[in-house]
Amino acid sequence: MAVLRVKFTKTKRDKLAQVLWLLNWFSVVAGAILFSLGVFLKVELNKREEMMADRDIHYVPNMLIAVGLIACAINFLGGKICYDCVDTNKFMRWKLILLPYIICTFFFTFCILVGALMCYTMHGELEESLNQGLAKAMKFYKDTDMPGRCFLKRTVDILQMEFQCCGNNGYRDWFQIQWISNRYLDMTHKAVIDRFRSNVEGKYLMDGVPFSCCNTNSPRPCIQQQISNNSAHFNYEHQTEELNLWMKGCRQVLLEYYTYIMQSIGLTVLIIWLFELSVLTGVRFLQTSLENVVKQGDPDSESDGWLLENSFMETARMNLNIIKSLGKSNQIDSGNNGDPNINVPATSKANYGPDNVPPKPVSEAS
Structure with a gap:
């Protein structure tokens, strides 16, 4: 039907x-x-x-x-x-x-x-591509003098300002990497030397973020250094100052x-x-x-x-039968190796008479 x-x-x-x-x-x-x-x-x-x-x-x-x-x-x-x-x-x-x-x-x-x-x-x-890519871009944020990476600082800053985000998963990601180049650090200053020595990997880590993380809607000037130190700023509580920095991570x-x-x-x-x-x-x-x-x-x-x-x-059954028939024909062709007579049984000498002569047809024997 x-x-x-x-x-x-x-x-x-x-x-x-x-x-x-x-x-x-x-x-x-x-x-x-x-x-x-x-x-x-x-x-x-x-x-x-x-x-x-x-x-x-x-x-x-x-x-x-x-x-x-x-x-x-x-x-x-x-x-x-x-x-x-x-x-x-x-x-x-x-x-x-x-x-x-x-x-x-x-x-x-x-x-x-x-x-x-x-x-x-x-x-x-x-999501996985963004997670790995953003982590890599932040890692090379400071390499403004290296060919192939000198544009990453500008790219990350524009991204954070355009999408109103900070870091990979949040602004605290910047605390875990050195995002300031050594050329802008005074290596003779005791505080800088102590900060390098305090880190196992010899990096200059601090609780600060780039300027592009600053929330433009904040009623006070942006605090981007010593973010987690409440005593370093007047009338400041970093856990409640949500308007100071962009809270969302750029990956999200x-x-x-x-x-x-x-x-x-x-x-x-x-x-x-x-x-x-x-x-x-x-x-x-x-x-x-x-x-x-x-x-x-x-x-x-x-x-x-x-x-x-x-x-x-019925249509599915017909198509399945066609596929099966094609598969069987391919198996026969592959088994014959192109020789149409290979499956034709030959007359065995064991069936011959005592003189190894094939038996005569019935009509001739009569």
Whole structure:
């Protein structure tokens, strides 16, 4: 029994072909949107690639770009096919191509769904990449004289001011690294020497943060040195002075920023997937109804169109049997090694007569 059988008159078939022609052009625009979303996401990731570890997180934008380009090409061809299908004679030129086109479009539509799901599943990889990348950028914050790292101080400062964040997980991360270059420290000063000696790794650590961590909404001048020392500042309690510094870590803020982008892109891709699926369903109905018209021989007659000629279970069983038969034929071919006579049993000499002569047929013996 056919799945979703629908009866079409010639007028309905012509209208369906015209509507599908128009929808395919909309799908071309949807493909361009997919391409644009992929480029936008790739640019956003590249903007802060210094803050990310060397992990493969560009597979999602790369896939969106590829799927967008393929969508433009496939839907352009689909628009041409649907335009010609208004005329039954022109349909004959596409008859052999339509079924492979529908199968390829089905798998391509599945790729769109995969791309949408990827937008929701890369959260963990993105978080790990940001965690490692930010820790590395903070570690090299002081290396303003080293080639390849001299720009990191400016990049981290702009990031903290733009996203109103401080450190990787919080402002206390700056207490655990030396973020002031030795060239700006007086090595003859006793306090500096004592601070170097007090650390096992020989680093200049202090309870201070860069200026970019200062909260611009603070009612008092920013306190960025001796943050945890209440007696060093008048009327100051570092545990309650939440307006003094940005409280959120940059990893959390960047993750929220990229998660919002990914979820918005994922929702858009899902909507495009549903649209492409509806267009593909319409093309399938058009193909089956026109093939039945060709079988009947009357271009003005009514015809049935369906999504599947048999039920889902029967179609799955038929495809499974085809796959099994192909597998068996491949096993036979590989076992024969190309020799068609290898499995032909030879007459054994043990069955011969006493003179090693093969026995005569029954007709000759009689």
